[in-house]
Amino acid sequence: MDTPTLSVSADADAPVMLLTGDIARFNDETRDKYTKGQKIGEGTYAVVFKGHEKVTGRPVAIKKIKISSADDGMSLDSLREIKHLQELHHENIIELLDIFVGKRHNIHVVLEHLAGDLEGIIRDTKNFLFGSSEIKSWMAMSLRGLWWCHINGVLHRDIKPNNLLYTTNGVLKLADFGLARNFGEPGEVRMTAQVITRWYRPPELFFGARSYSSAVDVFSLGLVFAELIKRVPLLAGDSDVGQLQLIARTLGTPTESNWPGVSKLPSYVIPNADDVKPEADRAFYRMNFFSISQSGQDLMRFMLRLDPRKRISCRQALESEWFKEEPLPTKPENLPIKKDKEALEKVGQDLKRRAGFDERMDGGDLDVGNRGSKVARRLDFGAM
Amino acid sequence: MDNSGYILSTQNRHYSFTPTELSSLRKHTLELSLTPLASPPALTAHHTLKILTHYTLTLSKLCHHFGVPSAVRGTAITILHRLYLHLSPVTTHPKTLLLPILLLAMKTELGGTSISQFIRTAEEVGLSTTKKELQSPELMIAAGLRWSLTVRHPWRGLDGAMVVLIREFGDQEDARIRKASQKARQWLTGDCFMTDAGFLYTPSQLLWAALWAQDQELIDRYMKGRFSDEVAEKIKECADVFVFGTRKIAGCEEEAIRWGGAVNEKELVSEAKVGDRMVHLARKELDQGRKRAEEEALGREAEERERRKKKRKMEMEKMKADDVFGPAL
CATH class of the missing domain: 3.30.200.20 (Phosphorylase Kinase; domain 1)
Known part of the structure; x- marks a missing residue:
């Protein structure tokens, strides 16, 4: 609070x-x-x-x-x-x-x-049932917004369900640009790895990468995609170390073979040395996300690739077969929305929230500039 | 030539002008600041521009002293120019804003800096400032910029331009292209800021003008068939007027425009001094007026206090008189 x-x-x-x-x-x-x-x-x-x-x-x-x-x-x-x-x-x-x-x-x-956020809908399993067409619609709108950020040289750096808001007409809007920054400028300064709310943060940031790209946002959105299907966060780690272990156990252990160059990143470690896993393959997605079609599972897999260079861009994602095949994306005006006072208050919460801060996770540890010494907190794998 | 992102950018919406628009905006801002004066000095937009150009040079030197990257320097200088479209030196003198502007540019381009370090670096060149002095103008500056904090620097497109040129002309022209590109960068990050080119052309027009000025034959060949005649003309006009300073825009004799050509620092300083003296006089009168208004307000307040005091006293006496036990013994 x-x-x-x-x-x-x-x-x-x-x-x-x-x-x-x-x-x-x-x-x-x-x-x-x-x-x-x-x-x-x-x-x-x-x-x-x-x-x-x-x-x-x-x-x-x-x-x-x-x-x-x-x-x-x-x-x-x-x-x-x-x-x-x-x-x-x-x-x-x-x-x-x-x-x-x-x-x-x-x-x-x-x-x-704005009328509400996706988190409110995802969590309200009692009142809201939705399937592939709705998810397709939300994903397509998120990808379009994110694509526009990326072609204009802006990284969002905090994609998560409560930053995906919608209007009373069901149109989805990316919000909260408090952690955003420009990228892709030659000779630019190194970027901080302390961004993106933990549950949605990609592995390269846990490894301390200082020159990352639009692929960080794609990974976060890939996890929102999984959450829309599962109705719970796919990777809800309780600490930075735990989060990286969860990524490794679920999506695969980042190694030189699936991600050439990863071992050169400043904070690289094998988080699950006792239990090294290959990168999640089609079978993993088929087993866990059987409610969507093969092309949908492929799309999620490409968004969640460990190696950021192998992740697809927003544009490629939008060209996926999944958006073209039946059932087609629901029209925004037919999407479920919450109309109660609670949803409006939720928007109030979303808009007033400090960038990168999440009440569910007892506070942020992100680079919001003047929050002080917490920003410098580094991963300490030696203590594991 | 520019993507749709540029069309909707604040730079295009708020800071793109024709010479006439630019000149009249500056005149309007100056007039507005002189209106409250009983005897305004003969200060013109031409003078205030000289002052501004002078402080552009100072700010640029300051940036070199701070060792900031060209993106920060370019943004700081652009903030100064944009701000003084809506602000007159009579109201707020640019010299008081140079450090706050540099700090804001560092915040938007680099994501912040250490204030104490900043103050120390300023002290090295004899500028003493405080945290309060640095931060108190921030809102005024941001509001004066219409909250447009993004500056699209034309040289950011140079590497891309170099790639397409090498692809077009092959490796045998590699050295030539690199040389043109390097010189173009020099102009775009340097003398370009002494002119108003940034308000009159798009970043990519500026970029190609800078390249064309360095190697007309090569760039002419590249532009042929790719750019419309209109765009190509605009690019050449920009180079002639602002890179070479060999002509003015036809039918345009606006005095409140910084045209191209070499800047003689000595001349500039003496011209800026003439304007500065008038600004100083005007400020003096304004300050006196402000002081009088403040004193009057204070006086009214004192009167009001006195009046209330009397009223309270009378009420107290009345209460005492009304007291059933009678007045105090």
């Missing part, structure tokens, strides 16, 4: 340079476009309100980012989210409508209104 903030008024005293002239006018005009309604989520990092665009009456979500202390300035995750969402415009990516500074110098991010 998030602890409530002690004082809101601290923000008002923050030493912030005032907006003037044209900049102030533009900011005020933007602020006046919206009305702020009921609070739908609150955390230490942000408060989410329901709201409306005055002219059109269009419902929106207004995310007020608390600059908890003037010491830190704009947090890196809000900066990243704003930076990337400003550039990514796509049917399957949450739309950033506006940004303005409030009267107490808090940043307000106006996002399109």
Whole structure:
């Protein structure tokens, strides 16, 4: 649970340079476009309100980012989210409508209104039954959103069911770009391996790879795919070490034979030395995911390959036979959605959550910039 | 020529202009900042641009001192230029924003930096600053940028361009292509920032203009049949006007544009000084006005306090008078 903030008024005293002239006018005009309604989520990092665009009456979500202390300035995750969402415009990516500074110098991010997230549907096994067509539809929309990120040089780095939201019309949207970053620029700095919520993190990151690619997101989405079928997370490790062991036992032990070069990665170890497994083959997927067709099983296998170079791209995934064969993907408007208050509150939770942080896993250990020393935590295989 | 990602980018939506648009935006911003003055100085957008160019040079030197990669330097300089489309030096002087801008550029390009290290590095060149001074303008800068923090640097496409050129002309032209590419990079990461080319052309137009300027024969051959005549013309115009500085855009005599050509630092400094003096005078008047307004507000507050005090006193006396036990003995 998030602890409530002690004082809101601290923000008002923050030493912030005032907006003037044209900049102030533009900011005020933007602020006046919206009305702020009921609070739908609150955390230490942000408060989410329901709201409306005055002219059109269009419902929106207004995310007020608390600059908890003037010491830190704009947090890196809000900066990243704003930076990337400003550039990514796509049917399957949450739309950033506006940004303005409030009267107490808090940043307000106006996002399109969303009705719920995939996690809410996956977990609610009592009320929701769905099959291949629905899963196909959600997967196709996720892949399209992710494809757009990747061709625009952006890695999402936190794909998981509660970052896959949907509109009241069932259209799926990638959300939470607080860990996103650009990739593929020549001569760029090394990237941190401390990203992606543990259960969805690919093996190369556990091995400390510092130059990784869009394949990290594909792996995460592959695990969401498996979870949509199983209705529970496929790999729910309780620690980083345990997670890597789980990957090795389930999907295979990463070795030079199935992943040339892997042993050169900085933190490479064989996590299950007593029980080395070959990489999961067709038989594994046939046995575990029998409810979908062969081409669907192949698609999942290609998304979950250990060697990131062997994983398919979003584009190749979208060209899979699975999306073309019967049963065809359900039309978004016919997809199941949660309409209750709980689902709306869940969206509030999703939007106010700090990037990479997951309540189910008692906190994050991800690189969100100014979270302090935890970021430097390294895998310690010597202790095993 | 540019993918659809560029069309929807903030750079294209907010920071792509015709020379006339760019020039009038700058004039408008300056006028707005001078409006509250009773006797505004003869400060023109031409002057404020000289000031801006001067501080571009300073910022660039600062970046070299900090040893940041060209992406950070390019982003910092671009932030400065974008910000001063909506901000006048009369309101906030660029010299007070150089370090905060560099810090923000490091945050967006590198994902942050150590503030104490930053302050120490600044001190090495005699700039003393505090954490508060560095961070307090951050929101104003971000809002002034319309929250567009992505800068599409044209040189990022150079490696790709080199590959297609080598594929087209074969290994025998390898050395020639490499040389052109290297020189193009030099211009794109250097003198290009002294001009407004980045506001007037797309990143790929800039990239090809920089290459064409280095090897016209080769790039002409490449562009033929691939780029429309219109695009090819635009590229050559960009090279003539901004790389060589040999002509201006036809029918365009805008004063508030930084055209190409060599920058004489000495001349620039003296021109910037003329503008800076006027900015200083205007700021002085503005500050006085602000101070007066603050004092008036304080005075009103004091009056209000006095009034409330009297009222409370009267009420107390009234209460005492109403007391059934009578006034205190």
